[in-house]
Amino acid sequence: MMVLVLALTGGLYALANLGRVGALPANIVPFLVLVFALMLVAHVALRRLAPQADPVMLPLAALLNGVGYVFIARLDSQEASYQAIWTAVGIACFIGVLVAFPRAVNLERYRYLIALGGIILLVLPLAPHIGQDINGARLWVHLGPINFQPEEFAKIALAIFFASVLAERADLLATGTRRIGRWLVLEPRYLAPLVGAWGVCLLILLAENDIGSSFLFFTLLVGLLWVATGRWAYLALGAGMFLGAAVFALDVIHHAESRVQAWLHPWAHFATSGYQIIEGWFALAAGGMWGLGPGQGNPQIIPEASTDFIFASIGEELGLVGLTALLIAYLLIVGSGLRSAVRSQRSFSKLLATGLSLLMGVQVFVVAGGITRLIPLTGITLPFVSYGGSSLVSNYILLAILLRISDDNAREQALADAVVLEAGPDLYGPVAAASPTAVTQVVGP
Amino acid sequence: MNSMNRRVRLAGLATCLLLVAVFVQLNYLQIFRAGALDNNPLNTRNIVLKYEQPRGAIISADGVTLAQSVPSHDQYKYQRVYPEGALFGQITGYYSFIYGTDGLENEYDAVLSQANASVTFPTDLQEVKNFFTNQPAPDNLHITVLARLQRLAASELAGRAGAVVAVVPRTGAVLAMYSNPTYNPTALASHNQATEQKAWKKLTSGPSSPLVAAAYRQRFFPGSTFKVITSSAVYDHKPSLANKAIPVLTGLPLPDTANQVLHNFAGEACGGKLLELFTVSCDTGFGQLGLDLGGQNLYDEARAFGWDRPVPLDLPGVAESFFPQPSTFVRNGGALAKSAIGQESVQAVPLTLAMDAAAIADKGVIMTPHLLGRVTGSQGQTVTTYHPKQWLRATSAATAAEVTKLMLSVVNSPNGTGVAARIPGVQVAGKTGTAQTGGPNIETWFVAFAPVPNPQIAVAVLVENQPIGTEYQGGTIAAPIAKAIIQAYLQNGGKP
Known part of the structure; x- marks a missing residue:
């Protein structure tokens, strides 16, 4: 599977260059060697550090990363070289997480530390001197030569924190214990850490003008609350609170209001806020079913073609077919992740x-x-496709955690099977003879 | 635990639905609305795409590259260049990002653009590459104009305002079509918008724009060259007039006017039969012939010779020559007499006069004037070839033979006005024209064809803004240019 991904990426890279400048890229061999080496390292590390993990997710992520790289290289060679470095860093972090946390539960121990870290990350862009506004949102941090978007990492930290608090208190949160009138409501102190964390991050996000990320955090919290407790009320409450916050944000944040205007009336705002979205549409329309072919289109017309709008850039050159493949790849990753959850x-x-x-x-x-x-x-x-170090590295970390959980599952399942086998040899008869080997194989070093 | 799993699955389903919604919306945008979005006027993508593609070359009949696309190393990938610059500017036209196209670039856009390239089986590495990157090399356009004749026309005009048009009578192929002032299309094809705008401003700010080519987009008083058509009308409508002796006069009193008199050039006295009138370009005599013929006959003859109708030359914006409606001559004999000698409001496009000379040369037939020779594919194979077509029958072969005699006399008679066009060993037929413009300067003309009896080239030469002199300046200024063009063409027997 990994080989297939490498072939696809290499082929696409060559075609994009052929299409753009009419020659095979001069650095095709070093490029392929580098991609191959990086993915091989990640693959071998995964097989050694989490041998039972889901085999599909890493190749899919590598494919997305590869496709993204080809398009970034096609749009801006300077960005491409940075992206290559970030890919290496991302894979290093991927391996680092697998090494540092042999079991997913290890993460749970540091939940308050992680939550604190997440919140600090979120506050960082607001700090004087190191924070920076880009495109109306204050999301960036400058530390010496490195610029990054801390919220990309904060989202993982918050996911860990929410998961650990909810795992502990799911039952408490599912049933009301305090009576107000006819209603049973929750003991506020059970919810306090969650609501506190959520409130802090929301306030920060509003201060930083980042609606997309606040929506992401909101969905994360509300979704997890619902999954943990089974209370539909949390979904309704969450949706209501988000709408309220959104309406409030529209009044307060000009940046948000112009985005909504561009959403409702893009053609009327073609010269200003609607320009990007319409150019994105023109790109998608130009691509049509099959796309113009790698290197054949003009995605550089769209502002932010390699980052926020890389989806439209890919749509122009790979068409509906290419985008559908991309969506399926994401669905497979999400599906694998949820399967691990189940x-x-x-x-x-x-x-x-x-x-x-x-x-x-x-x-x-x-x-x-x-x-x-x-x-x-x-x-x-x-994720994995857009140009941007923070995004790429954080998504590799996210992937490492998912794979770690998947590996845990397989090991625990094997252990459970083994326990059953040892406990009831009569049930299985002759098969029991093979069981010790099976156990050592699975649980072994 | 189980109920939690159920909710995880539901969450998965919800995510799935979200992405399906994206998929559905993508179908809407990329398939159902794609056409409308592609054609939206705000969409610059198609234009940019077009400018990113190589474009076919335009090549003269003698193999000189007039326009081609070269790699540009900027965002548009290819730069249109015009190696011959201003010499062919009014024929090739321009290919401009801001101002669109003109000339052959406009007329044969479909041929030159890569989208319509003829597909061939890839035979070398470059072709294979093109095949895979969906870039068939575009077709090339070969035109009938000879760069050497065009160059000669430019050097003979020597910077004077005017025009030279040369055609092959038998086919209508344009051999040379040059006029001053002309322009170099290179700056208009620049990828730098400021350069383009500056060039455009310069080209359009003057009193007469070089973009409006004198050779095929402007009208001038034809003067005595129109006597070719008046004479043809005599043979076609009232042959008896050809042998009528017109009284010798210095001035012809004009009917329906307050004692206006039409004077001969330089106050000369002339008269006699048609041959004598034509040889010395007798204005009083032709004024009288015009009155005898009547407005309707003159108008019909002019129409037959391609006036007052669109000219099917394969270039955009070709002007029509103008002859007044017959009704305007009712109780206006003065205008009729003046129109018969190419004055009053009669106006000719140089191209039309060349075609009219060609009509006499080609036994009364006007072939469709054309620049297209053939279209070749990227490997040199001929894709299409132009086949000559008749445009009009101007007059009968018999009339054409009679008018040819008149025109030979202009060059060959000792008292002819066109003796300057004589070429040793070649029978040249011609007619001078010296038109008053109402201003201090005159327009000088010469139309000719050669060699009689099997003409291979017909020419119309115009030199504008010449000071009024004492001689028939069509003969002294324009005729030598026509002679040079004819001589140069016939030297190689018509071969490039």
Whole structure:
């Protein structure tokens, strides 16, 4: 599967260059060697560090990363070289997470530390000197030569924190214990850490003008609350609160209001806020069913063609077919993540896997839905594909955690099977003879 | 645990539905609305796409590249260049991002653009590459104009305002079509908008724009060259007039006017039969012939010779020559007499006069004037070839033979006005024209064809803004240019 992905990426890279400048790229061999080496390292590391993990997710992520790289290289060679470095960093972090956390539960121990870290990350862009406004939102942090968007990492930290708190208190949160009039309501102190964390991050996001990320966090919290407790009221409450916050934001934040105007009346705002979305549409329309072919289109016309609008750039050159393939790849990753969640025997792992999978799925929807005008456009990145170090590295970390959970499941399942086998040899008769080997194989070092 | 799993699955389903919604919306945008979005006037993508593609070359009949696309290393990939610059500017036209196209670039846009390239089986690495990248090399346009004749026309005009048009009578192929002032299309094809705008402003700010080519987009008083058509009308409508002796006069009193008199050039006295009138270009005599013929006959003859109708030359914006409606001559004999000698409101496009000379040369038939020779594919194979077509029958072969005699006399008679066009060993038929413009300067003309009896080239030469002199300046200024063109063409027996 990995080989297939490498062939696809290499082929696409060559074609894009052929289409653009009419020659095979001069660096095709080093490029392929580098891609091959990076993916091989990631693959071998995964097989050694989490041998039972889902085999599909890493190749899919590598494919998305590869396709994204080809398009970034096609749009801006300078960005491409940065993206290559970020890919290497991302894979290093991927391996780092697998090494540092041999079991997913290890993450749970540091939940308050992680939550604090997440909140600090979110506050960072507001700090004087190091924070920076880009495109009306204050999302960036400058530390020496490195610029990054801390919210990309904060979302993982919050997912871990929410999952751990909810795993502990799911039952408490599911049933009201305090009576107000006819209604049973929750003991406020059970919810306090969650609401507190959520409130802090929302306030920060409003201060930073980032609607896309606040929507992502909101979905994460509300989704996890519902999955953990089964209370539909949380969904309704969450939706209501978000709408309220959105209406409030429209009044207060000019940036948000112009985005909504561009969403409702893009043609009327063609010269200003609607320009990007319409150019994105022109790109998609030019692509049609099969696309113009790699390197054959003009995605550079769209502002932010390599980051927020890379989805439209790909749509122009790979067409509906290419975008559908991309959507399917995301669905498969999200599906694999949720399958791990279902298989997981621990509430924490289950909720964490659910949260991280939903983060990825919803993020794809927010980007693609924004570009296709299903929802207002917000500037967030397409996981693994968009240009941007923070996005790429954080998504590799997210992937590592999902794979870690998936590996845990397989090991625990094997262990459970083994326990059953040892406990009841009579039930299985002759098969029991093979069981010790099976156990050592699975649980062994 | 189980109920939680159920909710995880539901969440998965919800995510799935969200992405399906994106998929549905993508179908709407990329398939159902794609056409409307592609054609939206705000969409610059198609224009940019077009400018990114190589474009076919335009090549003269003698193999000189007049326009071609070269790699540009900027965002549009290809730059249109015009190696011959201003010499062919009014024929090739321009290919401009801001101002669109003109000339052959406009007329044969479909041929030159890559989208319509003829597909051939790839035979080398470049072709294979093009095949895979969906870039068939575009077809090339070969035109009938000879660069050497065009160059000669430019050097003979020597910067004077005017025009030279040369055609092959038998086919209508344009051999040379040059006029001053002309322009170099290179700046208009620049990818730098400021350069384009500056060039455009310069080309359109003057009193007469070089974009309006004198050779095929402007009208001038034809003067005595119109006597070719008046004479043809005599043979076609009232042959008896050809042998009528017109009284010798210095001035012809004009009917329906307050004692206006039409004077001969330089106050000369002339008269006699048609041959004598034509040889010396007798204005009083032709004024009288015009009155005898009547407005309707003159108008019909002019129409037959391609006046007052669109000219099917394969270029955009070709002007029509103008001859007044017969009704305007009712109780206005003065206008009729003046129109018969190419004055009053009669106006000719140089191209039309060349076609009229060609009509006499080709036994009364006007072939469709054309620049297209053939279209070749990227490997040099001929894709299409132009086949000559008749445009009009101007007059009968018999009339054409009679008028040819008149025109030979202009060059061959000792008292002819066109003796300057004589070429040793070649029978040249011609007619001078010296038109008053109402201003201090005159327009000088010469129309000719050669060699009689099997003409291979017909020419119309115009030199504008010449000071009034004492001689028939059509003969002294324009005729030598026509002679040079004819001589140069016939030297190689018509071969490039």
